[in-house]
Amino acid sequence: MNGHAYSIEIDQVSKRFGHGSEATLALDTVSLNIRTNEFFTLLGPSGCGKTTLLRMIAGFEEPTSGDIRLDGVSLTGRLPFQRPVNTVFQSYALFPHLTVEENVAFGLEMLGRDRAAVREAVTRMLALVKLSDYARRRPHQLSGGQQQRVALARALAPHPKVLLLDESLSALDLKLRKDMQVELKRLQRETGITFVFVTHDQEEALTMSDRIAVMGGGKLQQVGSPEEIYDRPVNRFVADFIGETSFLTAEARGSALEFGAAGRLAEGALGTTAQGPVALAARPERLRLSEDGGLTGVVSEVVYRGADTLYLVTLADGQNCRVRHTNRLGARERAVTGDRVRIAAEPGAFQLLTGEAGHA
């Protein structure tokens, strides 16, 4: 081990495909630092450049500009087979003409390890992904979930410094997917390998990651822990992409938020000390219907969802707001459509969105 704090440094990386009028800017000056043995997730909608970034770390694409460093050393110009980085492909890309154990042994053999070492590692890897009984099978004789575990074992066997996983769980059914999520976290802890995981499933990202990078339109939107991303989204894109959010505008005055005709929330509803017109985001579970709430409105819809109920409220100033309550056994509905209600907020429930003007 060397003393570098960061496993991977992505430094002002841009990637452009094509030329002239057909050019697409897949990545726009992205800078990211991924720590050693971190479970790091790239999260974003389809086409935002996640796969492109992963392929540049693996060496299948070169950045148009910028630099990628591994343990402080630039990877520029190094071909995929010269990088201690392995990929679990979205489509698995198992070698169809080789058996499961030959697939898993491939990387080690290419590295020139001796037979005994290869055998030992393959046995250990197959046990790890619980496929010891399938060693002699061909990939086409396995289920999708089993193939995916072979792909994982194959990528882990050479013990890379970094493991890249591109939407590796997306093909699995819910049950298997939950199992694999737990399995991946365990592998990451036990092997000490840095995991860079790509997904467009926010729940998967929130449950598995040490840190998440939210990407949108080829740009990095926010990097942080799951709590930071969920509780303190920095802009509308992140707030909108992750979880449920109400977007509101208000006037911050002192420590209060004024919503015009809808009323005002005193004391600390906004986490920061900004003043003047502000753009805000609020999670529905941080708000509640309450007699002593500072905001007034009318319930426009009630959505029962098993574990909780969502109330859509039109505030007196015309803005729309969502409030969520956990359902208790035997408890009555708090309100029905058309009821006049008051809304209260937890301290810090409102998150200031940057880069946007307050009032329209």
Next chain:
Amino acid sequence: MPSIENRLWRFHGVAPTAWLAFVYLYLPIVILVVLSFNANKVATLWTGFSFDWYLRVLENDNILRATRNSLVVATGATVVSTFFATLAALAMASGPFRGKGVMNAMLGLPLLVPEIVTAVASLLFFLALGLELGLTTVLIAHIVFCLPFAYLPIRARLEGLDPRLAEAAADLYASRWQAFRRVTLPLILPGVVSGAMLAFIVSLDDFVITFFVAGAGATTLPVYIFGLIRMGITPEVNAISALLLMVSIAFVVLSYRVGRRPS
């Protein structure tokens, strides 16, 4: 499993038509093989069973020489054309480059050019270069016209290959050569083998081009048979043809078995 679909596909008269077609295709060949065992010197008059003509073929120095020429040319043309066809197919699969479409069309075009045109062109070309006609010119000409036959099956196989597999190999520390040896080649091998066998059969069987560019002493089997026929059909011709047929069938069976190997 009788399904609605295959009942819809059933037409009256398909079976008799099929039989008629098979008879039309194979009866002449059956007759040829039967007559090759005819004891009579007049090829078309059956008098009794005999292996004589086969023995005669095997004792005939001219036939043996022609056979050797044919095998030498076919083997050489197969090896060389398959090698270049593989390289060409790999280049065509390596990604977009300028003129790729034109190149692909040009590789397949010789299949559409009338053989007589290729024959005359080859002859003129060799004469213009001042090459002496012989086995070498035959070999060169065969390499050229075998190329598209070898190329197409390899290309088809490569087209069906997931480009992620080569990336996966590179990701797992295989150098370019190792990735080719361990992943790409085994996966396209059925295509390479069937391309090679096609090339071999096409070369072994060629008459028109060979006839034009073969000098004295470079007679191949089809050219020799043509020479014999001009003096009348003998059971000897039937015997050689039957032997050629056996080689062809052997190749077809082999090619079929290789083609059925799972990818």
